[in-house]
Amino acid sequence: xxxxxxxxxxxxxxxxxxxxxxxxxxxxxxxxxxxxxxxxxxxxxxxxxxxxxxxxxxxxxxxxxxxxxxxxxxxxxxxxxxxxxxxxxxxxxxxxxxxxxxxxxxxxxxxxxxxxxxxxxxxxxxxxxxxxxxxxxxxx
Numbered sequence: 001x002x003x004x005x006x007x008x009x010x011x012x013x014x015x016x017x018x019x020x021x022x023x024x025x026x027x028x029x030x031x032x033x034x035x036x037x038x039x040x041x042x043x044x045x046x047x048x049x050x051x052x053x054x055x056x057x058x059x060x061x062x063x064x065x066x067x068x069x070x071x072x073x074x075x076x077x078x079x080x081x082x083x084x085x086x087x088x089x090x091x092x093x094x095x096x097x098x099x100x101x102x103x104x105x106x107x108x109x110x111x112x113x114x115x116x117x118x119x120x121x122x123x124x125x126x127x128x129x130x131x132x133x134x135x136x137x138x139x140x
Contacts, residue, residue, distance in 0.1 A: 002093070005100050008048050015092070016040045017085060022076035036076030039088040044069020049096075057099035071095070 002010040022036035043049055043057055043065065058065055065071050075088035111119075 002089075005097060008053070008096060008100055010041075010046070010048050010096075014041060014046055014048075015089070017088070019081060020076075022079075022084075033081075035079060035081045035084055036074065037081065037084040037088045039073040039075065039085075039092060041071045041073075041092055042069065043071050052102075053096075053099050056103075057096060060095055060099055 002012060002015075016039070018038045018040075019034040020036045020038060021034050043054055043061075049057065054069070057071070058069070061071055064073060071092065073088045073091050075084045075091065077087060078084050
């Protein structure tokens with residue numbers, strides 16, 4: 001069991017990993033060993049995620065989530081398979097933690113009288129500066 005938050009606990013069997021050859025640095029090792037990890041998590045069918053968390057996760061994941069609700073994370077930053085596995089799992093848990101936090105609702109506020117006065121004073125100062133740049137009129 002993988003603890004994500006107090007209320008969300010994932011079963012290891014919900015996560016599948018497959019290993020592919022990575023691109024990037026590694027010399028001859030890149031051509032021989034499959035070190036990159038493709039982690040798949042079926043978020044739509046996971047009993048650990050509520051509907052609201054799933055919707056926020058879908059928004060956060062973007063193109064990383066398939067139409068069927070499977071979250072796919074590719075990790076090939078490191079040269080070793082173990083570090084890539086840990087990186088992929090860490091990225092999954094971070095994404096779920098972000099989705100688990102409920103965003104604050106914005107409360108509409110009105111500007112104070114002092115801020116309105118400051119704004120109008122600034123506009124009049126700017127107006128006087130621009131008026132001073134005008135060409136002098138020839139009233140002879």
